[in-house]
Amino acid sequence: MKLDFYKQKNSILLIIFYLTALILAFTNLQDFGIHIEEKFHRLNGHYWLNYIAKQFGFVDLQKITEIKINSISDYSLSSVSYYNKYGIVLDLPIALIEVLFDLENTTSIYYLKHLLGFIIFLISSLFFFKILSRRFDNFYINFFGLFLYVSSPRILGDSFLYKDVLFLSFFTISVFFFLECINKISLKNLLYFSLFNALALNLRIVAIFLPIFFLLVLIIKNFYINIFFKNYKKLIIYFLSLVFFVFIFWPYLWEDPFLKVIELFSSLKTDLVYVKILYFNKYIPNAFLPNSYIINWIFISSPIFQIIFFSLGYIIYTIRFYGRFLRIKNKSIYNDLWRSKKEEKDFIFFLFLTSCFFIFIFSNLRLYNGWRLVYFLNIFILYFGIYFLDLSFKYFRKNLLVKNCIKLMIFVSVFYNSYAIFSYHPFQSLYFNSFLSEKIKNSFEGDYHGISAKHFFQKISKIDERNAIKIAVASHTPLHRGLEGISPNLKKRFEIVGQEYHSADYIYKNNISEVNSVLNKKYEVPENFSKIYELKINKVKIYEIYKFNG
Amino acid sequence: MKLFFYKSILIFFLFLAAFHFSFGYIVKKIEKNIDTTISKEKAEEFKVLIREEMQNAINKENYIKPEDALIINKFIEKIKNDLNKNK
Numbered sequence: 001m002k003l004d005f006y007k008q009k010n011s012i013l014l015i016i017f018y019l020t021a022l023i024l025a026f027t028n029l030q031d032f033g034i035h036i037e038e039k040f041h042r043l044n045g046h047y048w049l050n051y052i053a054k055q056f057g058f059v060d061l062q063k064i065t066e067i068k069i070n071s072i073s074d075y076s077l078s079s080v081s082y083y084n085k086y087g088i089v090l091d092l093p094i095a096l097i098e099v100l101f102d103l104e105n106t107t108s109i110y111y112l113k114h115l116l117g118f119i120i121f122l123i124s125s126l127f128f129f130k131i132l133s134r135r136f137d138n139f140y141i142n143f144f145g146l147f148l149y150v151s152s153p154r155i156l157g158d159s160f161l162y163k164d165v166l167f168l169s170f171f172t173i174s175v176f177f178f179l180e181c182i183n184k185i186s187l188k189n190l191l192y193f194s195l196f197n198a199l200a201l202n203l204r205i206v207a208i209f210l211p212i213f214f215l216l217v218l219i220i221k222n223f224y225i226n227i228f229f230k231n232y233k234k235l236i237i238y239f240l241s242l243v244f245f246v247f248i249f250w251p252y253l254w255e256d257p258f259l260k261v262i263e264l265f266s267s268l269k270t271d272l273v274y275v276k277i278l279y280f281n282k283y284i285p286n287a288f289l290p291n292s293y294i295i296n297w298i299f300i301s302s303p304i305f306q307i308i309f310f311s312l313g314y315i316i317y318t319i320r321f322y323g324r325f326l327r328i329k330n331k332s333i334y335n336d337l338w339r340s341k342k343e344e345k346d347f348i349f350f351l352f353l354t355s356c357f358f359i360f361i362f363s364n365l366r367l368y369n370g371w372r373l374v375y376f377l378n379i380f381i382l383y384f385g386i387y388f389l390d391l392s393f394k395y396f397r398k399n400l401l402v403k404n405c406i407k408l409m410i411f412v413s414v415f416y417n418s419y420a421i422f423s424y425h426p427f428q429s430l431y432f433n434s435f436l437s438e439k440i441k442n443s444f445e446g447d448y449h450g451i452s453a454k455h456f457f458q459k460i461s462k463i464d465e466r467n468a469i470k471i472a473v474a475s476h477t478p479l480h481r482g483l484e485g486i487s488p489n490l491k492k493r494f495e496i497v498g499q500e501y502h503s504a505d506y507i508y509k510n511n512i513s514e515v516n517s518v519l520n521k522k523y524e525v526p527e528n529f530s531k532i533y534e535l536k537i538n539k540v541k542i543y544e545i546y547k548f549n550g
Numbered sequence: 551m552k553l554f555f556y557k558s559i560l561i562f563f564l565f566l567a568a569f570h571f572s573f574g575y576i577v578k579k580i581e582k583n584i585d586t587t588i589s590k591e592k593a594e595e596f597k598v599l600i601r602e603e604m605q606n607a608i609n610k611e612n613y614i615k616p617e618d619a620l621i622i623n624k625f626i627e628k629i630k631n632d633l634n635k636n637k
Contacts, residue, residue: 224552283591285582287581287585328556337556516591519598
């Protein structure tokens with residue numbers, strides 16, 4: 001048997017990359033704080049596990065989950081029976097693991113969830129690498145794309161926390177099978193596509209774009225290859241299996257599915273959060289976001305090289321697309337929106353990114369907490385970045401100077417991302433581009449996940465050794481939920497008094513506010529408190545501690 | 551058929567864009583103005599302004615011009631008389 005040295009070397013590089021990522025994740029997992037919504041999602045998991053137990057007559061499981069549901073109490077927690085439309089993709093399996101393995105320590109349950117979320121993210125990165133490998137020939141450029149996918153600081157930080165990156169992961173896997181189906185309409189590909197599409201849909205309704213764009217690309221292809229006639233049986237099976245998987249993974253739809261689907265779409269309007277958000281140092285209602293909101297957030301919170309590569313790649317492709325569009329002929333395959341299988345992929349990515357972007361603008365999407373709700377756009381951003389690099393290497397293959405300059409930029413980019421990850425740890429979710437001034441970095445929402453709560457309680461316990469410490473919160477962050485990230489003994493020492501500043505020993509403050517803090521003074525720290533500590537990372541203010549002066 | 555399909559999509563997109571950046575933009579601006587004018591924060595801002603103005607009035611020796619004071623006094627007297635008449 002002949003061994004392919006290059007293939008082996010590449011596989012070894014990939015194995016080393018994933019092993020390093022896993023080791024780093026295992027060793028640093030517990031540095032991250034607890035997300036403010038983790039409690040709700042634990043409740044969500046048990047709520048639906050209880051529902052399933054009821055449906056299938058598992059009496060013991062029903063009793064256990066009822067006890068669990070009653071034990072998860074929090075005055076600030078939304079009612080799970082009202083907000084029951086959230087997906088169960090990770091919530092329910094974790095609830096089941098909690099019951100099966102009789103896990104009592106809440107902190108361990110959350111960290112287990114963080115680890116599983118990160119592992120799913122790593123698996124999705126492999127699918128992203130496969131997407132790149134099927135499009136671009138250069139292994140090292142594809143490997144660089146994989147590195148960027150995993151190492152974008154905000155995405156990496158959030159990958160441990162919550163469903164925005166979980167959605168990105170399932171979306172990426174779905175896009176991989178989408179491309180596979182476009183390449184070869186086989187039953188296996190279609191079933192995988194429908195399965196992962198359903199999982200993504202379970203997390204965010206925006207995954208509905210996948211079957212719509214799939215249909216659109218097929219319609220375009222149908223103009224010169226009779227796809228629908230040849231594959232109508234398979235395509236019907238795909239749509240039926242998509243409906244089946246959506247139904248199976250979403251117990252919410254099990255009773256009155258048609259009515260529930262209507263409710264689901266109508267709730268998109270009624271259940272949307274209406275808050276004021278800090279944006280360029282002004283509090284603006286999220287119902288009236290400027291058109292540039294998503295672009296601005298992507299640019300200020302993504303590594304600079306990534307943005308440069310993407311911008312150039314996207315501009316080059318748009319020019320090429322425009323040229324193709326002008327030269328379209330009715331009965332010629334050659335004169336269409338794409339000319340080869342590779343260009344077909346570029347078109348699909350362009351279609352996704354551009355359409356999603358404009359749909360969000362046209363629909364006045366109520367975003368908040370930066371661009372976390374549209375993190376899935378990151379795979380398209382990275383794709384066009386890699387597109388630019390691949391094109392540049394091909395175009396300048398004989399110009400050593402330019403080639404080396406691009407290689408240098410890639411190396412600097414790798415070091416830059418690695419440095420950003422280490423310097424922001426464990427607050428990578430709050431990463432801002434290093435080229436921004438301190439003033440701009442702090443003129444946006446900060447720690448919306450409330451992950452600094454853990455750091456805060458540990459800091460206070462070192463400053464003050466008393467057994468009863470009262471903490472007030474000058475922020476919209478439900479700080480008391482962060483208590484679940486510390487040991488029970490430490491937890492006992494703290495009492496959270498909300499905005500009752502007069503009875504507090506210390507005040508926790510970050511720049512998260514649902515109201516205009518300039519006009520509404522509910523989060524204003526009283527004058528009899530003075531600042532004793534401030535956590536800043538790369539000029540980004542994470543939180544402040546104020547102490548009662550007496 | 552192919553060209554018709556592409557052109558239809560392009561026209562649909564251009565229509566949406568034109569609608570959003572013209573009519574949609576104006577509606578959004580009006581809604582935003584209404585929202586900020588009647589918001590709780592705006593009411594708070596007015597309260598602060600009124601308080602400040604009252605404080606200014608207290609600090610000033612003569613807040614109301616003598617001729618205005620005369621008119622206001624006469625007006626209050628008139629109101630009082632009318633109210634007493636219709637008790």
